[in-house]
Amino acid sequence: MKRFYLSVFSALLLTCATALMVEVSNADRPVDIRLIQEKYGSDIVQIYRNVEGMPRFDDSDPLPVLQYRRNESPCNDLFIRENPEMAEKCNRTREIVTIENRYQKKLTVHIVGGKLESIEFNIPMGNPNPLKTRKVTLLHGSLIVHDIVMNHYSHNHAKIYFFPTSGPRIEFDENHNLIISFGARDYIKFMAEDFRRTKCRGFRWRAGSVFYRKGTRSLPDIAYQGEQPYMTTVNWSYPPLDGFLDLYNDTQKVGRIPTSILYQKQKKLRAKPLFTETGLLGYLKDIYAGERVKCSYSPEIQRCIQKLLN
Numbered sequence: 001m002k003r004f005y006l007s008v009f010s011a012l013l014l015t016c017a018t019a020l021m022v023e024v025s026n027a028d029r030p031v032d033i034r035l036i037q038e039k040y041g042s043d044i045v046q047i048y049r050n051v052e053g054m055p056r057f058d059d060s061d062p063l064p065v066l067q068y069r070r071n072e073s074p075c076n077d078l079f080i081r082e083n084p085e086m087a088e089k090c091n092r093t094r095e096i097v098t099i100e101n102r103y104q105k106k107l108t109v110h111i112v113g114g115k116l117e118s119i120e121f122n123i124p125m126g127n128p129n130p131l132k133t134r135k136v137t138l139l140h141g142s143l144i145v146h147d148i149v150m151n152h153y154s155h156n157h158a159k160i161y162f163f164p165t166s167g168p169r170i171e172f173d174e175n176h177n178l179i180i181s182f183g184a185r186d187y188i189k190f191m192a193e194d195f196r197r198t199k200c201r202g203f204r205w206r207a208g209s210v211f212y213r214k215g216t217r218s219l220p221d222i223a224y225q226g227e228q229p230y231m232t233t234v235n236w237s238y239p240p241l242d243g244f245l246d247l248y249n250d251t252q253k254v255g256r257i258p259t260s261i262l263y264q265k266q267k268k269l270r271a272k273p274l275f276t277e278t279g280l281l282g283y284l285k286d287i288y289a290g291e292r293v294k295c296s297y298s299p300e301i302q303r304c305i306q307k308l309l310n
Contacts, residue, residue, distance in 0.1 A: 032059055043068045047097060053116045055099060055107060056171035064172055065100040085267060089113075101176035103193045119170055121178070123195045125149055126207070134207075134220060137238065140273045141167045141280050143180070144238045145220040147209045156218050158238055162231040162245070164281040164308070186226045202226025225251070229308050239263045239271040247308045255304025261287070261297070284309060 031054075037045045044066050048054055057064050075083075075090030092113035099107045110117045123134040125147065137144040146158035166183030173179060176192035186202030196207045206221040224230055231245045240259045247255045262283075263271040275283035287297055288305045 031056065035059055039063055040066045040068075043070070044097065047095065047111065050114060051111055051116050053167075053169075054097075055109065055119065056169075057099070058172065058174040060174045062102055064102070064176065067098045067100075069096045069098075070094075071096075083268065086270075099172070101172055101178070101192055103176065105176075105178070105190075105192065105195055107170075107178065121195070123190075123207075125209075126196065138168050138170065138180070139238065140276060142238075143168060143182075145222055146238070147218050147220045149209050149218050150216075157234050157236050159220055159222060160233050160235060160238055160240060161224055162280060163228055164231070164284055165229060167280075182226075183228055186224075186228060202228070227251070231308070233259060235259075237269060237271075239273060241265055241269060241271050247304050249308050249310065254307035255300070257301050257304055261301070281309075 031048050033045060033049060036048050047068070071094045075086065080087050080090055089112065095111040097109040097111070099109070105121070107119065107121045109119050118137055118139040120135065120137040123136065125132040125134060132149050133147075135144075135146045135148060137146070141162065143161045143163075144158050146156060148156055150156060163182050166186075169181045171179050171181075178190040178192070178195065179187055180190075181187045182202065187200065188203050188205055189199040191197040191199070198205045202225060204221075204223045204225055208221050209218040210221050211218050219234065224232070227250050229247075229249045231247050233240055233243055233245045235241070235243055240263065242265075243259050244256045245259055245262070246253060247257065262275055262280075263273055265271055278286065284305050288302050288309060
């Protein structure tokens with residue numbers, strides 16, 4: 001009898017391990033290039049071959065609809081004359097891939113100079129006014145959530161999250177649900193028929209907004225509650241042009257740093273991310289350990305970053 005119980009227990013362990021392996025392999029398996037070539041053509045297959053971080057999708061029927069646009073010169077001469085600092089970026093080819101699930105819910109991918117720049121989608125706020133939406137953006141490894149629910153766009157603030165040790169991944173599953181994953185455990189699943197309905201692990205994600213300043217400002221009613229180290233800020237722009245990033249290791253706040261450490265402020269309300277070449281984690285490690293940069297940052301900032309990384 002004891003041997004029977006052990007056999008049953010072993011079988012259960014094997015089943016659980018197999019299920020976990022299938023889940024992991026589904027998330028990380030390589031894209032079926034032949035299927036993309038057959039269904040979507042040469043432009044999109046080149047994107048999936050060459051651009052890191054593209055959204056994945058399951059190969060079960062029906063497949064999502066993918067559309068491709070290419071713009072060799074996104075900026076005209078007048079814009080470049082008025083914004084000479086943007087000339088280099090303007091000369092890069094811009095490509096846009098739109099992915100639409102079986103329920104006509106869309107995800108837009110922006111590619112600049114052959115590299116993924118941002119991924120975004122909009123969620124209606126339950127109001128017939130098309131301007132009242134929740135805009136979700138993945139930009140330079142950050143998650144940005146911005147509720148546009150009032151007449152003046154600048155009166156709204158966005159919540160911005162960074163996860164240094166686990167950049168976001170995005171995919172459509174076999175049921176056409178949209179999933180944003182952060183590391184091995186945390187995720188937000190937007191249900192295929194209505195992105196306002198979600199399932200989460202590590203996040204609190206509510207469909208409404210929180211109003212403050214006598215109802216003149218709003219914030220998305222979301223929060224990260226998981227165990228990963230992360231950085232967060234509230235700002236009216238993204239990338240953030242000012243303010244501070246609060247640093248958390250697990251649920252413990254370990255300090256704050258100015259956003260200027262991550263972004264270089266430029267003309268006309270623009271900001272350049274300083275960590276795109278090394279990645280956010282590598283950039284923070286350089287700030288903490290690099291002899292060359294120690295003179296640029298105070299000991300307090302280095303201690304905060306050390307606590308975040310430990």
